[in-house]
Structure formats: structure tokens, C-alpha cells
Amino acid sequence: MIAFLETERAREEAGKMAAAMLSSSSYSFPPSESYPLSDIRPEQTFAVMIAATKGGEKILRAFSGFIGGKASAPGYVNPCFSQHGYEKTLMENDERIHELTRLIDEGDVSLMDERKRLTAESIRKISALYSFSTWDGGHIGMPAKAMTGTGDCAGLRLINTALRNGWEMKGLAEFTIGSGGTLSFRPPCAERCGRLLPSMLGLDIIYADSSIAVIDKEAGMLSVPGRGEDKRDSASYRFHRLFPSSPEVCHTHRLDMDTSGLLIMAMTKEAHRTVSMEFESGDVRKEYEAVLEGVLTEEEGLIDAPMRLDVDNRPYQIVDKERGKRALTRWKRIRVEVIDGEKCTRVRFFPETGRTHQLRVHSAYIGHPIKGDRLYGTRKEGERLMLHASSIAFIHPSTGEEVVFTSPAPF
Numbered sequence: 460m461i462a463f464l465e466t467e468r469a470r471e472e473a474g475k476m477a478a479a480m481l482s483s484s485s486y487s488f489p490p491s492e493s494y495p496l497s498d499i500r501p502e503q504t505f506a507v508m509i510a511a512t513k514g515g516e517k518i519l520r521a522f523s524g525f526i527g528g529k530a531s532a533p534g535y536v537n538p539c540f541s542q543h544g545y546e547k548t549l550m551e552n553d554e555r556i557h558e559l560t561r562l563i564d565e566g567d568v569s570l571m572d573e574r575k576r577l578t579a580e581s582i583r584k585i586s587a588l589y590s591f592s593t594w595d596g597g598h599i600g601m602p603a604k605a606m607t608g609t610g611d612c613a614g615l616r617l618i619n620t621a622l623r624n625g626w627e628m629k630g631l632a633e634f635t636i637g638s639g640g641t642l643s644f645r646p647p648c649a650e651r652c653g654r655l656l657p658s659m660l661g662l663d664i665i666y667a668d669s670s671i672a673v674i675d676k677e678a679g680m681l682s683v684p685g686r687g688e689d690k691r692d693s694a695s696y697r698f699h700r701l702f703p704s705s706p707e708v709c710h711t712h713r714l715d716m717d718t719s720g721l722l723i724m725a726m727t728k729e730a731h732r733t734v735s736m737e738f739e740s741g742d743v744r745k746e747y748e749a750v751l752e753g754v755l756t757e758e759e760g761l762i763d764a765p766m767r768l769d770v771d772n773r774p775y776q777i778v779d780k781e782r783g784k785r786a787l788t789r790w791k792r793i794r795v796e797v798i799d800g801e802k803c804t805r806v807r808f809f810p811e812t813g814r815t816h817q818l819r820v821h822s823a824y825i826g827h828p829i830k831g832d833r834l835y836g837t838r839k840e841g842e843r844l845m846l847h848a849s850s851i852a853f854i855h856p857s858t859g860e861e862v863v864f865t866s867p868a869p870f
Contacts, residue, residue: 466509469632473506500526610655671734705725746849762824767784
């Protein structure tokens with residue numbers, strides 16, 4: 460995650476929240492002597508979310524982990540686990556673990572294995588209490604071998620609450636309060652939240668603000684709905700379901716189903732129009748990483764091969780120098796490597812036009828199909844298309860400044 464809905468409005472609400480806490484010397488809402496600000500540990504993380512509900516706008520608050528031994532407080536959303544179950548599970552082994560610790564401190568190191576076993580057992584049982592809501596109304600449990608603290612981050616608690624209630628997320632700010640009341644903002648953490656959010660959101664959203672979002676689409680997912688109910692599920696469909704106020708046609712461009720990588724989605728109709736025009740004018744700079752069959756001996760090159768649809772063999776595209784549309788692809792060799800005992804060439808592609816299947820067709824045209832290409836090359840059992848949209852640069856529709864997003868190839 461790079462940034463998720465950290466809008467100016469959310470930052471303003473965070474400032475109001477922190478100011479209220481500091482003035483009352485209490486972190487609860489409304490303030491209470493039972494929840495003193497002195498219980499807050501250094502680097503304690505808080506978060507605030509603006510959520511749109513059927514009844515109007517809500518301001519949600521959360522804190523990470525525990526404060527003064529409490530996992531919740533008045534004015535905050537609940538944690539992602541059953542608090543009653545948590546306390547019950549702790550009590551099962553807590554007394555024995557404390558007794559073992561006392562005996563070990565007194566010198567009986569033979570009891571260390573038993574303490575370790577009981578501690579691991581408690582951690583497993585507590586992990587099983589966590590439940591995280593998903594974009595489609597379902598839920599998932601704690602990922603296997605999750606780091607300690609996974610599921611306890613303040614921002615994730617807010618996202619979980621919004622998903623569980625079907626509320627639209629309009630802004631999120633996660634922050635710590637420093638000396639003098641200075642706020643330090645931080646995005647959802649990759650180490651913990653990054654293990655959960657793609658499954659919860661149904662998309663790997665690496666950036667989102669009030670105008671646009673950038674997702675890292677996985678291979679095998681449609682960019683937009685296809686024909687028929689069985690082909691409705693797609694990046695565009697999931698995004699619009701997460702953000703119902705976005706345009707129904709929220710995608711500004713597409714990637715082949717078999718291609719992974721960066722896609723720009725629009726939060727507003729104006730943003731959609733502006734970014735779409737950038738694509739039409741050729742002002743968006745895209746970079747792909749691919750693995751080609753065989754060895755390319757040149758360091759770089761330009762493929763100039765006009766293309767068109769093969770009308771007798773849809774959805775195939777073909778090179779046609781007489782009737783095809785202009786198609787240009789620049790490439791640079793990264794290295795030659797061996798995969799499954801075969802020599803391949805890893806390359807970067809810089810498409811100067813955006814024809815359907817352009818990189819796949821051009822690769823096959825020069826005699827080096829993209830590895831795993833089921834249409835223009837060969838695909839072995841369990842193999843994916845080794846093509847990834849790794850970088851995209853464009854002018855942000857709201858700020859007017861160029862933004863660049865990158866994603867490493869997952870192969």
C-alpha cells in the first residue's frame with residue numbers, strides 16, 4: 460500500500476480528533492477519566508475515516524492494538540475480534556504461563572518448553588478469533604504465519620467496519636500524535652495490512668484519493684465485465700462496488716485478462732474524462748516487463764508492425780502491413796535467464812501505441828512469443844502469461860502534476 464484515501468478532508472478530521480483529545484486529556488469520545496491520555500504509549504496509532512452511509516456521513520475513529528489494556532473505548536470502532544472470546548482465551552492458559560514464568564525466573568529452565576507450547580497455543584486460538592469483512596459481503600480469517608499485530612492496525616479496523624456495514628469509504632487518515640500535538644501521517648503498513656487488504660478489498664489498491672485510484676491487477680482477472688453474468692466479476696466491477704459514487708464505467712484503460720499490473724480507476728466522472736483524454740492523446744507513459752521465449756541478441760530495438768483484428772478468428776490480432784493500424788513498440792533487454800531449463804530473455808516494453816494485444820502480437824512477430832502466452836505462443840500447465848504493466852506515468856486530474864506509479868513484476 461502507498462496511500463489509501465488520505466484526503467485533505469480526512470487529515471482535517473484527524474486534526475480535530477487530536478485537538479479534542481489533547482484539550483480534554485482523554486482519548487475517549489465523549490471524554491472520561493476512565494480513559495486518560497496518559498495511558499497512551501509513545502507511537503500509538505490512531506485513525507479517522509469519513510464514511511458515507513444511507514443515513515448520511517459518519518466520522519469513524521479507531522486506535523491500534525490496546526490502550527491501557529483496553530481494545531476499545533467509547534467513540535471508537537470495535538477491534539476485528541470477539542473481545543469476550545479474546546478474554547476467555549487468554550484466561551485459559553494465562554495463569555499457568557505466569558506461574559511457569561515465575562518458576563523459570565527462579566531457575567527451573569526445564570519448564571521453558573512447556574511455557575513456549577502454551578504461549579503458541581494461546582496465540583493460535585486468539586488468531587482464530589479474528590474475522591475480516593470482504594468487499595462482497597463475506598469474511599476471511601487471519602492469514603497463515605501472520606506477523607504479530609496483524610489485524611490490529613487502526614486504519615484496518617476502520618476499513619473492516621465500513622466493509623461490514625456496507626458503507627462507502629470517502630477518506631482515511633492514520634496518524635500518531637507527537638509532542639506539542641504535531642500529527643505524523645502514515646499509510647496502511649505493508650507488513651501487516653498488506654497481507655489482508657487485497658483480500659478484503661478484492662483488489663490490490665496501491666493508491667487512492669478523491670479523484671483517482673491505482674490498482675495492481677492480478678493475472679487472470681478481467682479488467683472490465685465481459686458478456687454474460689459469469690463474466691461480470693472484474694477489476695472495474697469490484698472497484699465500483701467498493702466505491703458506488705464512482706462512475707459505473709470507472710476504468711480509464713484496460714489490461715488483458717492474462718496480463719497483471721497497474722490500472723488507473725476514476726473516482727469521479729471529471730477524473731475519468733481527463734485521464735481518458737490523456738490516454739487518447741498518447742500522453743500516458745507506460746512500461747511493461749516481460750519474459751520472452753528464446754534469446755534476443757540485440758540490446759534494444761523498435762518493432763514497427765501495423766495490426767488489425769483477425770475477423771475470421773476472434774479475438775486474435777494479426778500483423779497486416781497493408782490494412783493494419785499503426786503499432787509501435789520499443790524494447791530494451793534486461794537479461795537472459797534460464798526458466799524451466801529453457802533460455803529466455805527478460806525485457807522492458809515501451810509501447811508508443813495501444814493496440815489490442817500489441818505486445819503479445821509484436822513479440823510473436825519477431826519470433827519470441829511472451830512466455831506463457833496461450834494465444835500467440837505456448838503455455839504449459841500452471842504457467843501464467845509473463846507480462847506485467849510495471850510503471851505508469853500521467854498528469855493527475857486534480858493537481859495537474861505528473862504522478863508515477865510502479866509495481867515489480869511478480870515473476
